[in-house]
């Protein structure tokens with residue numbers, strides 16, 4: 371199997387204080403923003419920016435501390451020292467969710483959000499990104 375450049379791509383990231391570092395490999399899966407109450411409460415912001423990655427390796431001095439937002443179903447990872455949000459694990463989804471803002475380089479074209487989750491909960495002064503997902507409907 372030939373690896374395309376996107377599949378071979380390695381990206382690094384970490385928290386603000388640098389205790390948590392990670393490497394992700396492969397293309398970003400379903401980059402999106404989220405306006406849900408959990409993202410707002412945990413993020414301290416009206417919206418969070420997410421992308422999934424199939425493989426993540428923790429390379430810093432510690433791994434994220436996990437907080438279960440839906441016990442047994444979903445948890446969010448953060449740095450207990452600086453508070454930076456890093457990742458999410460959702461039992462429905464095989465890939466790990468990464469807070470794109472934790473990546474060292476957020477400029478990749480494949481990181482541009484293709485949809486907004488919980489757009490009905492968006493603050494009125496910050497419009498959700500448009501849904502630009504390829505449509506499968508005929």
Ligand SMILES: [Zn+2]
Nearest residue numbers: 385387449452
């Ligand atoms: Zn930190």
Ligand SMILES: [Zn+2]
Nearest residue numbers: 404405406409
């Ligand atoms: Zn959310």
